[in-house]
Amino acid sequence: QVHVTESGGGSAQTGDTMTISCEASGGAYNRYAMGWFRQAPGKEREFVAGISQSGRGRKYSIPAKGRFHISRDGRKNKIELEMRALIADDTAIYYCVADRNPRTVDTVAIDAAPWDDWGQGTRVTVTD
Numbered sequence: 001q002v003h004v005t006e007s008g009g010g011s012a013q014t015g016d017t018m019t020i021s022c023e024a025s026g027g028a029y030n031r032y033a034m035g036w037f038r039q040a041p042g043k044e045r046e047f048v049a050g051i052s053q054s055g056r057g058r059k060y061s062i063p064a065k066g067r068f069h070i071s072r073d074g075r076k077n078k079i080e081l082e083m084r085a086l087i088a089d090d091t092a093i094y095y096c097v098a099d100r101n102p103r104t105v106d107t108v109a110i111d112a113a114p115w116d117d118w119g120q121g122t123r124v125t126v127t128d
Contacts, residue, residue, distance in 0.1 A: 001117060002026050002116070003026045003117070004024050004025075004117055004118070005022065005023050005025075005119055006095070006121060007020070007021045007023070007122065008020035009094065009122035009123050009124045010124070013086075013126065013128070014086060014087055014126060015085055015086065016086050016126070017083065017084045017085075017086070018082075018083050020081050020083070020094055021078060022036075022078065022080075022081075022119060024079075024098060025077065027100065030074050031053055032053060033050060033051065033053050033057075033107060033108055033109070034097065035047070035049060035050030035097050035098075035099070035109075036048040036070070036095065037094070037095045037118075038092035038093065038095065039093050039095070039121075041092075043092075045112065046061060047059075047110045047111070047112070048060070048061050048094065049061070049064050049081055050110070051070045051072050051079060052102065052104075052105060052106045052107055053102050053105045054105040054106050055072055057106040063089065063090075067085045068083050068084070069081070069082045081094070087126060088126050088128060089126075092124060093121040095120075096118070096119040097115035097116075098117040099114050099115050099116060100117070101114075101116070
């Protein structure tokens with residue numbers, strides 16, 4: 001099992017930039033795809049962004065595309081999600097996830113089912 005722990009988050013204003021991070025432990029980090037889901041109050045959980053095992057593959061949800069950037073640092077078992085031009089609809093709990101068995105080294109799943117390990121979440125609140 002891989003343990004993933006989020007950090008960062010907090011409060012921001014519309015238009016701000018915020019970076020949240022996730023560190024993985026307890027497994028072969030470099031063999032996993034990693035990513036982020038979020039759940040806003042009263043809404044379903046949704047995929048936000050993911051990065052493949054190789055680092056070559058990245059996927060973003062429609063709301064995240066063009067504003068968010070996901071990256072990974074293999075030396076530190078860490079991924080980051082830089083969120084720019086934040087809007088109120090970005091308010092949510094953000095969950096770091098790990099896929100221990102991606103289909104290929106470049107695969108990023110956008111459904112929740114393939115993601116094996118989930119963090120406790122970090123809250124992001126964006127106000128006008």
